[in-house]
Amino acid sequence: VKKYQKLLKEANRRIFIFPxxxxxxxxxxxxxxxxxxxxxxxxxxxxxxxIGHLKNIQRVEVMTTLPHPPGI
Known part of the structure; x- marks a missing residue:
């Protein structure tokens, strides 16, 4: 956890990619x-x-995938 918290403190951008x-x-x-x-x-x-503390993060991108269009 400490490793990832340190990386978050040092980063200015986060990208999440997941299905x-x-x-x-x-x-x-x-x-x-x-x-x-x-x-x-x-x-x-x-x-x-x-009150957010990670003010160093200027941009967050979230990309997700689906196996098919929703509702099908």
């Missing part, structure tokens, strides 16, 4: 977010909402 399985994010991505993007590290909650 959509059963209309959801794969467990490995959910686990990464739950374990690495922790409260106190990535954010805090203030009186008016969420």
């Amino acid at each position: 959509v399985w059963w209309n959801d994010t794969p467990a490995i991505i959910k686990g990464f977010i739950d374990k690495v993007m922790k409260k106190q590290f990535a954010y805090n909650v203030g009186a008016t909402g969420v």
Whole structure:
């Protein structure tokens, strides 16, 4: 976890590429977010909402794939 938190602190861009399985994010991505993007590290909650701490990240790209068009 510390390794990935260090990489997040040093990065200015994040790219997530993953397939959509059963209309959801794969467990490995959910686990990464739950374990690495922790409260106190990535954010805090203030009186008016969420306060982000990773201000160095200027851009996030999310690319997903499906085996077929939705609804088929």
